[in-house]
Amino acid sequence: MTGPSDGTFGAGVPMVLAEDVHKSFGHLEVLDGIDMAVLPGQVAVLLGPSGSGKTTFLRCINHLEKISGGRLSVDGVLVGYRQHGDKLYELRDREVAERRREIGMVFQSFNLFPHMTALGNIMEAQVQVLRRSRGASREKAMALLERVGLADRATYYPSQLSGGQQQRVAIARALAMDPKLMLFDEPTSALDPEMVGEVLDVMRDLATAGMTMLVVTHEIGFAREVADTLVFMDGGQVVESGNPRDVIAHPQHRRTKDFLSKVL
Amino acid sequence: MTTTDGSVTDRVVPIKAIPVRHPGRWVAVVILLLLAAMAAHSLITNPKWLWGTFSQYLFTDVVFQGLIKTVWITAAAMAIGIALGIVLAVMRMSPNPVVKTVAWLYIWFFRGTPVLVQVVFWAYLGQLYRYLSLGIPFGPEFIFFRVNDLIPVIMAAVLGLGLNEAAYMAEIVRSGILSVGKGQTEAAEALGMRRITLMRRIVLPQAMRIIVPPTGNEVISMLKTTSILVVIAVTELFTTVQNIYNDNFEQIPLLMVASVWYLVVTTILSVGQFYLERHFGRGVSGTQRIRRKLQMEVPHRDGAI
Numbered sequence: 001m002t003g004p005s006d007g008t009f010g011a012g013v014p015m016v017l018a019e020d021v022h023k024s025f026g027h028l029e030v031l032d033g034i035d036m037a038v039l040p041g042q043v044a045v046l047l048g049p050s051g052s053g054k055t056t057f058l059r060c061i062n063h064l065e066k067i068s069g070g071r072l073s074v075d076g077v078l079v080g081y082r083q084h085g086d087k088l089y090e091l092r093d094r095e096v097a098e099r100r101r102e103i104g105m106v107f108q109s110f111n112l113f114p115h116m117t118a119l120g121n122i123m124e125a126q127v128q129v130l131r132r133s134r135g136a137s138r139e140k141a142m143a144l145l146e147r148v149g150l151a152d153r154a155t156y157y158p159s160q161l162s163g164g165q166q167q168r169v170a171i172a173r174a175l176a177m178d179p180k181l182m183l184f185d186e187p188t189s190a191l192d193p194e195m196v197g198e199v200l201d202v203m204r205d206l207a208t209a210g211m212t213m214l215v216v217t218h219e220i221g222f223a224r225e226v227a228d229t230l231v232f233m234d235g236g237q238v239v240e241s242g243n244p245r246d247v248i249a250h251p252q253h254r255r256t257k258d259f260l261s262k263v264l
Numbered sequence: 265m266t267t268t269d270g271s272v273t274d275r276v277v278p279i280k281a282i283p284v285r286h287p288g289r290w291v292a293v294v295i296l297l298l299l300a301a302m303a304a305h306s307l308i309t310n311p312k313w314l315w316g317t318f319s320q321y322l323f324t325d326v327v328f329q330g331l332i333k334t335v336w337i338t339a340a341a342m343a344i345g346i347a348l349g350i351v352l353a354v355m356r357m358s359p360n361p362v363v364k365t366v367a368w369l370y371i372w373f374f375r376g377t378p379v380l381v382q383v384v385f386w387a388y389l390g391q392l393y394r395y396l397s398l399g400i401p402f403g404p405e406f407i408f409f410r411v412n413d414l415i416p417v418i419m420a421a422v423l424g425l426g427l428n429e430a431a432y433m434a435e436i437v438r439s440g441i442l443s444v445g446k447g448q449t450e451a452a453e454a455l456g457m458r459r460i461t462l463m464r465r466i467v468l469p470q471a472m473r474i475i476v477p478p479t480g481n482e483v484i485s486m487l488k489t490t491s492i493l494v495v496i497a498v499t500e501l502f503t504t505v506q507n508i509y510n511d512n513f514e515q516i517p518l519l520m521v522a523s524v525w526y527l528v529v530t531t532i533l534s535v536g537q538f539y540l541e542r543h544f545g546r547g548v549s550g551t552q553r554i555r556r557k558l559q560m561e562v563p564h565r566d567g568a569i
Contacts, residue, residue, distance in 0.1 A: 062454055064450055064454065093458060097453070100453065100456040101455070104454075105454035107451060107454075109447055111447040111450065111451035112451075113451070113466055113470075114470065114547045114548065115470055115546060115547045124455075124465065124466075125452075125455035125456065125457060128461050129456045129457055129461070157547040158547065159548065170451075174454075174455070177455060177456065
């Protein structure tokens with residue numbers, strides 16, 4: 001369980017609350033009892049070697065993966081299930097989709113829709129899912145493109161944009177749904193080094209504006225500067241977590257030390 | 265840069281080299297031209313081609329009517345085939361096991377029996393079931409049809425060809441859907457899209473790039489498959505010319521008449537396919553230059569999204 005660095009726990013319900021979350025693919029135990037709490041407005045960075053379950057945990061939060069044990073809730077509401085008494089009921093597709101609207105997700109490989117322009121990508125779910133008018137969606141999309149510094153690229157197709165630009169459009173696309181939580185799955189891992197900065201800048205602005213964020217990344221600098229909590233995972237478990245400066249400077253566990261010595 | 269006369273300039277001098285010669289190509293062209301000349305000579309000098317009969321019938325009304333019927337049946341059958349094919353493909357990939365099995369059984373049956381048999385079956389349905397009625401099973405009936413009134417022979421043709429085509433189109437559409445990366449589905453799901461929206465707006469438009477070329481094949485194949493309708497006496501192009509040569513016994517020129525018209529329609533269809541492929545290739549390399557030019561001319565245009 002991780003509290004915010006400044007110790008103020010008063011904000012009420014955690015935005016993300018994981019209690020003993022398990023996930024296995026066949027016999028492979030990918031998540032082995034994850035406990036975690038991210039409070040509204042907090043930025044949590046998940047760090048760990050590949051195969052440690054960071055990405056899987058992130059995908060469980062918006063139900064792209066189904067958890068096989070424990071409890072996982074977003075803003076006080078269970079993910080993927082409804083509870084009546086002591087029984088759990090699986091949610092219908094429609095209900096799962098409704099909950100996903102409130103959770104933005106940014107992928108390592110951007111996953112922009114290649115047959116739509118940048119503007120079209122950002123408008124699409126506003127029109128199709130939120131049923132906003134095209135005019136309102138376009139206005140919102142243009143404002144977001146402005147915010148990520150790509151207003152002049154509105155009519156470009158993804159294949160005409162650089163990786164960094166594509167990822168910024170992907171962030172804008174997620175923000176267009178007015179999410180209360182943003183998940184970032186290694187957002188800079190697929191980028192050329194000179195483009196990492198522009199994406200991290202956008203994320204830093206987002207954090208400053210008070211967005212609740214869960215970020216899987218290897219960018220230690222970003223974790224140190226922006227995160228309220230750093231969670232180190234290995235072997236499907238949370239090894240240690242806390243204030244990022246403390247964890248990076250004085251890791252308590254050998255596995256954390258080993259990992260940090262390799263990436264720093 | 266140093267040029268041949270030794271002076272230094274900042275202009276790049278293009279390389280002057282003797283290109284590789286291809287004498288084999290010239291030999292091949294000569295041989296092919298010779299063969300073509302021989303063929304042309306034979307076509308002109310052999311009186312049994314009966315070119316007089318050919319030109320006499322090429323533009324006659326009865327041939328045109330057959331042609332129109334052929335095109336009409338092709339269009340209708342393909343419309344059924346494509347629409348039902350998309351539905352079947354989406355059904356086959358559904359997580360719902362009932363829906364999936366129904367689609368599998370349909371494809372199994374309609375792909376596994378000859379289209380000729382299917383067409384004849386629909387044409388003779390009236391002999392199997394004289395009446396059709398709508399009502400409660402084993403209970404009262406509300407609406408009552410004579411099958412032969414409900415399914416005239418031309419409808420039987422369209423149904424037979426269309427329902428058979430749907431089975432093939434389903435597999436073509438499915439291959440298109442499979443070609444769209446999983447990341448696209450996940451991105452759409454993460455935005456809260458439901459399966460139907462996600463298919464309609466994200467997956468199918470991208471799948472079209474893979475679907476269009478084999479579908480063009482299917483349309484052209486369908487155009488020619490309509491000639492089997494001769495067995496149920498639908499007077500499309502082939503039946504029409506057959507009726508004529510059954511009277512005048514001049515088979516060759518009339519088959520040429522039909523062939524020329526099939527070729528004409530096929531050519532028009534190929535041109536249409538080119539433009540369709542270009543449309544669905546948008547956002548993919550190769551078509552970008554045109555698009556970018558378009559965007560510079562009309563920025564923030566509705567249609568550009």
